[in-house]
Amino acid sequence: GAGVSQSPRYKVAKRGQDVALRCDPISGHVSLFWYQQALGQGPEFLTYFQNEAQLDKSGLPSDRFFAERPEGSVSTLKIQRTQQEDSAVYLCASSFGLAVADTQYFGPGTRLTVL
Amino acid sequence: LAKTTQPISMDSYEGQEVNITCSHNNIATNDYITWYQQFPSQGPRFIIQGYKTKVTNEVASLFIPADRKSSTLSLPRVSLSDTAVYYCLVGGFSSNTGKLIFGQGTTLQVKP
Numbered sequence: 276g277a278g279v280s281q282s283p284r285y286k287v288a289k290r291g292q293d294v295a296l297r298c299d300p301i302s303g304h305v306s307l308f309w310y311q312q313a314l315g316q317g318p319e320f321l322t323y324f325q326n327e328a329q330l331d332k333s334g335l336p337s338d339r340f341f342a343e344r345p346e347g348s349v350s351t352l353k354i355q356r357t358q359q360e361d362s363a364v365y366l367c368a369s370s371f372g373l374a375v376a377d378t379q380y381f382g383p384g385t386r387l388t389v390l
Numbered sequence: 391l392a393k394t395t396q397p398i399s400m401d402s403y404e405g406q407e408v409n410i411t412c413s414h415n416n417i418a419t420n421d422y423i424t425w426y427q428q429f430p431s432q433g434p435r436f437i438i439q440g441y442k443t444k445v446t447n448e449v450a451s452l453f454i455p456a457d458r459k460s461s462t463l464s465l466p467r468v469s470l471s472d473t474a475v476y477y478c479l480v481g482g483f484s485s486n487t488g489k490l491i492f493g494q495g496t497t498l499q500v501k502p
Binding site: 279308310315316317318319320323331334366367368378379380381382383384 | 436477490491494
């Protein structure tokens with residue numbers, strides 16, 4: 276595809292429900308990132324994949340958050356037993372290579388609202 | 391990791407040049423300086439990146455003094471569509487993962 280796509284664009288969940296957010300990176304991009312953006316704040320790093328390997332998950336706020344990229348392309352961010360504080364926009368980004376200065380291309384994000 | 395300081399907000403008028411300055415006193419020798427732009431309901435978009443002196447592309451210019459403790463993003467002749475949040479990132483690259491560390495950014499409002 277032309278860019279990073281994410282689905283769904285909007286998700287409303289009742290507190291306690293599990294949600295799954297999908298990211299389709301740019302084809303051929305090795306690196307994939309997830310970020311969380313609260314209202315009025317800059318994005319905050321959650322986790323990083325290099326192909327299918329999750330190399331950094333230091334930003335995941337709790338063990339309710341889980342991410343995977345089993346075949347090195349599409350990634351899913353799963354949040355179990357959602358809480359109101361999980362309400363945010365979840366952004367996915369991908370970059371072509373492994374260099375730390377590689378440009379990251381962001382998707383439009385998934386806005387999660389937990390009631 | 392180097393912390394950045396930039397104005398919370400700025401106003402400008404169409405056709406003017408806008409300069410947004412970012413302070414990063416603790417920048418490390420191998421750190422790059424990168425600027426991203428974000429429109430409402432969209433993900434951030436890369437604008438420009440530099441290490442020292444001046445970098446120019448079709449969208450903006452980035453000025454970095456010799457001591458690299460600050461940088462200035464210059465947007466020539468802004469239009470209403472340049473209204474967005476602009477993030478300055480420095481030292482946001484961990485040695486292993488390349489994760490970006492965003493601050494609050496500068497909200498630029500362009501008026502007609």
